[in-house]
Amino acid sequence: MKVGVVTFPGSLDDRDAARAIRAVGAEAIALWHGDSELHNVDAVILPGGFSYGDYLRCGAISRFAPVMTSIIERANTGMPVLGICNGFQILCESHLLPGALTRNHALHFLCTDQRLRIENTTTAWTSNFTVGQEIVIPLKNGEGSFQCDDATLAQLEDEGRVVLRYVGENPNGSRNLIAGITNARGNVVGLMPHPEHAIDPLTGPSADGLPFFTSVLTALVGK
Amino acid sequence: MALDTVAAAGTTPDRSQPFAALGLKPDEYQRIREILGRRPTSSELAMYSVMWSEHCSYKSSKVHLRQFGEKAPHSDALLVGIGENAGVVDVGQGYAVTFKIESHNHPSFVEPYQGAATGVGGIVRDILTMGARPIAVMDPLRFGPADAPDTHRVLPGIVAGIGGYGNCLGLPNIGGEIVFDETYAGNPLVNALCVGVMRHDQIKLAKASGVGNLVVLYGAKTGGDGIGGVSILASETFDSTGSAKRPSVQVGDPFVEKVLIECSLEIFAEDLVVGIQDLGGAGLSCATSELASAGTGGMKVALDTVPLRDPSLSPEEILMSESQERMCAIVEPSKIDRFLEICKKWDVTVTVIGEVTDSDRLIITWHDEVIVNVPPRTVAHEGPVYERPCIKPDYVDRVNAEKLNLPMPTTASEIRAAVLKLISSPNLADKSWVTSQYDKYVQGNTIQSQPEDSGMVRIDEKTHLGVAISTDANASWSYLNPYEGAKLALAEAARNIATAGAKPLAVTNCLNFGSPEDPGVMWQFAETVRGLADGCLEMGLPVTGGNVSFYNSTGDVAILPTPVIGVLGVIQDVRTRTPMSFDRTGLDLYLFGETHADLAGSEWAYLHNQRGGQAPTADLQREIRLIKLLLEGQPLFAAAHDLSQGGLVATLSEMVLRHNMGATIQLTGDLATALLSETPGRVVVAVEPTNAQAINTLAAKHQIALTQIGTTGGSSLTINDAAIGLDELRRAFTDTIPKLFGHSRADLPSILPLDAKKIG
Numbered sequence: 001m002k003v004g005v006v007t008f009p010g011s012l013d014d015r016d017a018a019r020a021i022r023a024v025g026a027e028a029i030a031l032w033h034g035d036s037e038l039h040n041v042d043a044v045i046l047p048g049g050f051s052y053g054d055y056l057r058c059g060a061i062s063r064f065a066p067v068m069t070s071i072i073e074r075a076n077t078g079m080p081v082l083g084i085c086n087g088f089q090i091l092c093e094s095h096l097l098p099g100a101l102t103r104n105h106a107l108h109f110l111c112t113d114q115r116l117r118i119e120n121t122t123t124a125w126t127s128n129f130t131v132g133q134e135i136v137i138p139l140k141n142g143e144g145s146f147q148c149d150d151a152t153l154a155q156l157e158d159e160g161r162v163v164l165r166y167v168g169e170n171p172n173g174s175r176n177l178i179a180g181i182t183n184a185r186g187n188v189v190g191l192m193p194h195p196e197h198a199i200d201p202l203t204g205p206s207a208d209g210l211p212f213f214t215s216v217l218t219a220l221v222g223k
Numbered sequence: 224m225a226l227d228t229v230a231a232a233g234t235t236p237d238r239s240q241p242f243a244a245l246g247l248k249p250d251e252y253q254r255i256r257e258i259l260g261r262r263p264t265s266s267e268l269a270m271y272s273v274m275w276s277e278h279c280s281y282k283s284s285k286v287h288l289r290q291f292g293e294k295a296p297h298s299d300a301l302l303v304g305i306g307e308n309a310g311v312v313d314v315g316q317g318y319a320v321t322f323k324i325e326s327h328n329h330p331s332f333v334e335p336y337q338g339a340a341t342g343v344g345g346i347v348r349d350i351l352t353m354g355a356r357p358i359a360v361m362d363p364l365r366f367g368p369a370d371a372p373d374t375h376r377v378l379p380g381i382v383a384g385i386g387g388y389g390n391c392l393g394l395p396n397i398g399g400e401i402v403f404d405e406t407y408a409g410n411p412l413v414n415a416l417c418v419g420v421m422r423h424d425q426i427k428l429a430k431a432s433g434v435g436n437l438v439v440l441y442g443a444k445t446g447g448d449g450i451g452g453v454s455i456l457a458s459e460t461f462d463s464t465g466s467a468k469r470p471s472v473q474v475g476d477p478f479v480e481k482v483l484i485e486c487s488l489e490i491f492a493e494d495l496v497v498g499i500q501d502l503g504g505a506g507l508s509c510a511t512s513e514l515a516s517a518g519t520g521g522m523k524v525a526l527d528t529v530p531l532r533d534p535s536l537s538p539e540e541i542l543m544s545e546s547q548e549r550m551c552a553i554v555e556p557s558k559i560d561r562f563l564e565i566c567k568k569w570d571v572t573v574t575v576i577g578e579v580t581d582s583d584r585l586i587i588t589w590h591d592e593v594i595v596n597v598p599p600r601t602v603a604h605e606g607p608v609y610e611r612p613c614i615k616p617d618y619v620d621r622v623n624a625e626k627l628n629l630p631m632p633t634t635a636s637e638i639r640a641a642v643l644k645l646i647s648s649p650n651l652a653d654k655s656w657v658t659s660q661y662d663k664y665v666q667g668n669t670i671q672s673q674p675e676d677s678g679m680v681r682i683d684e685k686t687h688l689g690v691a692i693s694t695d696a697n698a699s700w701s702y703l704n705p706y707e708g709a710k711l712a713l714a715e716a717a718r719n720i721a722t723a724g725a726k727p728l729a730v731t732n733c734l735n736f737g738s739p740e741d742p743g744v745m746w747q748f749a750e751t752v753r754g755l756a757d758g759c760l761e762m763g764l765p766v767t768g769g770n771v772s773f774y775n776s777t778g779d780v781a782i783l784p785t786p787v788i789g790v791l792g793v794i795q796d797v798r799t800r801t802p803m804s805f806d807r808t809g810l811d812l813y814l815f816g817e818t819h820a821d822l823a824g825s826e827w828a829y830l831h832n833q834r835g836g837q838a839p840t841a842d843l844q845r846e847i848r849l850i851k852l853l854l855e856g857q858p859l860f861a862a863a864h865d866l867s868q869g870g871l872v873a874t875l876s877e878m879v880l881r882h883n884m885g886a887t888i889q890l891t892g893d894l895a896t897a898l899l900s901e902t903p904g905r906v907v908v909a910v911e912p913t914n915a916q917a918i919n920t921l922a923a924k925h926q927i928a929l930t931q932i933g934t935t936g937g938s939s940l941t942i943n944d945a946a947i948g949l950d951e952l953r954r955a956f957t958d959t960i961p962k963l964f965g966h967s968r969a970d971l972p973s974i975l976p977l978d979a980k981k982i983g
Contacts, residue, residue: 009482009570012393016667019684048665050391053478106965109386109660138664142390197664202798203681204664 001026001217004041006071006087008033008062012049013084013196020196021045024213033065042220043080043124044071046087048141048194058101058143059089068094080124080216081188085141088180088190097181097190098156099148104141105173113205114139114193115167116179120160123186124219128211135208137198139171139179144192146174146181156181163189226538227265229593236262245272251607258601266587266594269539270602273505274512277773280606283739284771287749290756291766298765300728303426308349308501309419310767311426312729314793318682319423320690321353324363324416324733324789326772331413334472335380339413340388341449341475344547346417347392348501351484352550354427354491355419358666359680360389362399362415363694363733363787367408369649369963374403377411379964385415386660391477392484395669396661397678399694400787403649404829409777414733414770414787418692420682425491429500431518431553431579436497438511438524438577439559441566442483442549446532449473449506449545479548486569487550493565495558502549508542508602510551511577515585515599518553522599524577524587538589553579609739616743622703625835627822631895638898638945641827643955645899646876648830651869652959653880670797674877676719676865681797689797693719693790697868698783699824700838705747705784709754710841711903715867716790717762721850722865722906724800724857725792730759732769732788737781739773747784748773755786761843764790801853804881805862805909808936812886813918814871815849816905817928820896826869827899845904845927852925853906859917862909870901875940878907880953885937894943909935 003021005028007014018028029041033051038044051062062068068090075081075096083091091097104110115136118129129135148156153175156162164180172192180191195209225231242252245268255263255271263271277283291305302319303311309323327342343360350357362385367374389396394417431438449472490496498518500510507529515522526538536544554562559575566573580586585602587595632641645651654673663672670689671679677693695716701708717727734751737744748771759766775782794800822828823836853863866874879886890897910918915931922929939946 010391010478012391012481012665013667016665019667049393050478050481053391053476055478108383109390109662111659111662111664140390140662140664194664197667203667203669 001220002029002041003216004029004031004038004044006031006033006044006046006067008049008051008065010049010051010053011047013194014047016196017045017047017084020199020209020213023199024210024217026217031067033062033067036066036070038070038074043216046081046083046090048085048087051086051090057093058086059093062090063093072096075188078185078187080219082125082212083190084194084196085192088192091188091190096188097183098152099146101143101192102145102147103143104145109142110171111138111140112171114171116193117165117167119165120163120182123163123182123189125189125212125215126163127218128215134167136206137193137195137209138204139193141192144174145172146178148175159184164191226589226592227594229264229596232262232264238262240268242268242272246276247272251275254607259597264594266539266542267597269543270508270512270595273508273543274602275606279505279509281771282607283609283611283773284748285608286610287752290752294756294760295765296760296763298763301765301767302423305766305768308352308429310729310731311353312767312791314688314690314728316683316686316688317422318420318688319426320418320420320791321350321355322416322418322692322731322789322791323349323768324414324694324731324787325770326733326735327413327415328410328735328772328775330472331381332377332411335377336384336387337472337474339381339384341473341547342413342415343385343388344475344477344480345503346415347394347480348503348550350417350419351487352427352429352499352501353419354425355421356488357394357417357419357484358668358682359397359678360394360415360417361397361678361692361694363696364399365402365404365407365412365785367403367411368405369403371408373408375964381411381413382657382660388475388477390662392481393665395663395665395672397663397669397672397680398692401654401657404698404783406780406782410775410782412735412775412785416692416694416789418690418791427491427496427499429513429517430498431514431522433497433555434579434581435556436579437554437556437559437575438522438579439552439554439562439573440529440549440576441552441571441573443476443479443546444530444532444572445536445541445544445549446546447536447540447544450540450543473545473547475547482569482571483548483550486566486571489565490562493561495562496552496554498553500551502551504545506542506544506546512585512599512602514551514553516603518579520599521580521582522577522585523580526587527590528574528576530572530574538594611739611745612742613746613749614742615746622835623837627828627833627836629822629828629831629833633894635944638894638942639947641898642872642876642947644830645826645869645872647955647959648826649959649963650826651873653957654960656960656965670800671723675803676722677725679723679725679794679797679800687796687798689794691720691723691725691792691794694787695719696785696787697824698785699829699834701751701784701786702834703824703836703838705750706754707838707841708784709751709786710758710843711839712786712788713755713758713762714841714843714846714903716788717764717850718846718906719865720790720792721853722801722863724854725794726854727764727790727792727850729791730764730766730788732766732786733772734769735772735775735782735785735787737776741781744781751784751786755788758841758843762847799857801857801860801863803862803864804878805935806882806884808884810861810909810935811912811915811931812888812933812935813908813910814905814930814932815852815908815922815927817902818897818900818905819902821900821902825899825901839903842904848925849904849906849927852921852927856921859910859914860908861911864907866905866907868901870899872898874907876952876956879940879949880956883949884935885939885949886933886935887937887941888933890932890943898942
């Protein structure tokens with residue numbers, strides 16, 4: 001099983017995403033922003049970081065990278081794609097997911113061990129969780145406040161497309177405490193928290209992030 | 224103004240030159256004329272003035288810093304010592320680790336965000352320049368009183384700048400310190416440490432050798448920022464004209480630096496450079512003269528080929544510009560094509576600006592006219608050296624003779640009040656409002672970060688090899704006795720490493736002081752260096768490099784002498800490290816080390832506005848035995864936490880709050896001293912009751928006093944008859960800093976109203 005991890009200029013958690021993929025026994029394939037070739041990967045992770053410095057809206061430049069053209073095309077035909085943090089922002093800018101991530105309401109970067117609740121286990125990336133399960137994984141960003149219009153919010157809620165929600169105080173001002181969402185098909189998921197930093201209690205707050213990566217293997221095997 | 228060339232300098236020997244405005248003394252200017260045998264060109268004057276500034280030349284500190292070499296202990300671990308961009312230490316398994324700490328105090332006062340951000344950027348490039356991948360940063364910070372208006376101007380900006388730059392580079396921030404004291408009110412200290420890792424054979428040095436090799440400038444384009452930043456900002460005390468200096472602070476672009484790191488590491492991996500130097504303080508003046516000086520001496524540079532962000536810059540400004548995110552490499556002609564290819568892959572601007580020559584002169588041209596022709600050693604390594612007068616200041620004997628008059632709690636209610644007062648004071652209160660603005664997880668190798676005693680990162684995922692780092696200073700002790708203060712800071716940093724189970728290996732330092740032209744400050748400095756050198760010799764820890772920051776004062780008031788000491792250690796298996804606290808009930812708590820009435824310079828004294836008395840005397844032999852004990856006993860310890868500022872009160876409070884697991888403590892004898900004293904060389908450990916005999920044997924073997932002080936469990940911290948619920952303790956500990964500097968999350972508006980009924 002091959003899972004691609006894209007490196008944009010300014011990507012930071014690309015090596016961590018690759019480590020998480022290897023940890024569940026899959027092969028991590030490095031994809032380069034300037035190369036539209038996907039090297040026969042079965043799924044793709046867009047990692048965290050500050051692609052192109054995020055001086056414009058986060059992810060606004062990355063969506064135009066040659067590799068994104070190929071990823072958008074494959075995502076629209078069902079390939080699992082997970083966007084973490086900056087990757088989530090890129091998915092929104094690419095219109096693979098609705099809404100936008102704006103500046104945290106406290107107006108500064110926040111790194112914290114975040115309690116979250118799994119809301120949807122029908123996606124390619126969350127099938128190995130149970131609905132209502134609470135997990136703790138790192139949240140670390142400056143622009144993680146999920147915003148969208150009322151109609152979109154109603155649609156996301158009505159269709160059960162909220163994948164992950166913050167538990168407790170709202171860490172960043174996200175609407176409806178939304179930490180992660182999916183597309184209608186369930187193959188594209190975007191998360192602000194970082195499951196790749198919770199694969200081993202030695203280096204993270206827990207190993208609660210692993211099921212995101214085992215889930216996609218389950219999804220791919222089942223195809 | 225017409226171009227000032229070497230030819231013109233020869234024909235106009237008497238032209239008056241603004242050497243004083245550039246920070247040069249008349250005799251220094253005269254020496255430049257003697258070296259060159261003519262007046263310097265304006266470009267040469269610019270180069271000499273920045274390179275001979277205090278910040279670059281260490282002219283006041285050099286005579287003292289020699290002791291680090293003269294008293295250097297024998298060490299098999301030291302691969303590269305003082306003099307290079309950063310020292311390099313062998314940590315085994317073929318790995319070399321490089322680390323260094325630097326100050327960015329004055330720029331951070333003028334422009335907190337950019338000053339702090341570029342401080343991180345500069346130290347990261349120093350580490351990169353050694354050939355290493357940067358793997359973590361740490362930031363020891365010092366501010367004026369927590370409630371002072373200017374602290375509210377500088378602290379949020381400095382914290383945001385450190386986070387803004389470091390987070391964007393993908394470097395975990397694994398520790399540091401935050402201390403408030405009124406002497407830093409007009410002069411905050413922003414010290415930045417970076418650590419990097421490489422294989423032994425990847426070590427790079429800053430030298431230009433090999434005639435015909437190319438001088439390559441890559442990274443950001445050169446702009447007008449930071450011109451004269453080093454000499455103007457770091458070498459003159461602030462006066463009332465602060466705002467006029469704003470343009471001197473450099474502006475950072477962390478994205479460019481991140482790309483520069485990845486690009487450089489790819490270049491290093493293919494062994495494409497002969498020598499390399501980053502451009503920091505003094506920019507191209509420094510990089511070209513240092514590379515040439517350390518190499519064979521000859522270099523020719525065509526300055527007009529330097530890519531510019533601002534095309535109106537004069538040659539003098541280009542030489543002095545401190546634009547960030549630039550590197551200068553020496554590359555063999557046969558490897559230049561591949562070098563350029565890698566830069567292209569990363570979209571990094573790259574230009575061949577010159578070549579190494581067989582002369583002993585650094586020659587810089589501007590459109591084919593020679594504007595600099597100097598022996599590079601005279602610029603980079605043979606600057607002025609001063610033996611400044613050192614006189615023990617009057618205050619020392621006076622404050623040492625003062626008797627402390629402090630309230631000493633004895634009853635249960637007095638003890639409760641003392642505990643809550645101490646841990647809610649800004650210096651001891653929880654700093655997570657600050658540290659949560661730093662990414663501690665990126666790179667996926669962080670084993671320990673704040674609030675642990677030391678930062679720890681894994682450097683090999685298969686063998687679990689790791690390194691630990693701690694930075695410490697106790698300026699209150701250094702004020703009372705700078706010689707002992709330096710030794711005590713060294714001992715504390717080393718102890719913090721060993722507490723986690725890592726073996727101390729090497730030392731870096733950032734020596735922050737007032738004006739070297741004040742004989743009293745110079746005495747503090749000389750005593751500090753002597754103490755640190757003696758301490759390092761006794762503990763067998765080599766100094767690998769460091770940084771001196773003088774002129775930290777506002778008006779006549781110098782800061783407290785603040786030597787920040789960083790110690791790096793190695794741990795063979797990070798999975799075995801000892802955490803700072805316990806998460807289970809029924810463990811026995813022991814105190815290693817004796818407690819004396821050491822309240823001089825303590826937090827308790829500071830909270831009662833008393834600065835007098837005598838600092839403790841460092842007993843480094845005992846510290847060495849304690850470190851051996853901690854390393855040998857590591858398998859026995861469920862938790863271990865150092866005692867420092869705030870004494871046993873702070874240590875116990877931090878331990879019980881870490882995992883919300885209480886403790887019951889029984890102390891005998893003088894209760895107030897037991898709780899509040901800051902006698903060095905003490906550690907609290909938690910152990911299984913079945914290990915009682917083993918702990919006693921260990922303590923006896925290493926001749927370290929051992930006292931059983933209590934057990935873990937419950938939902939309060941109970942000290943004899945005084946019980947404080949963990950919730951109350953936590954509120955006292957965590958409320959202070961957010962109340963001062965931020966809003967609590969509950970106060971924040973939601974940007975759009977929450978749709979409550981939809982939320983499970």
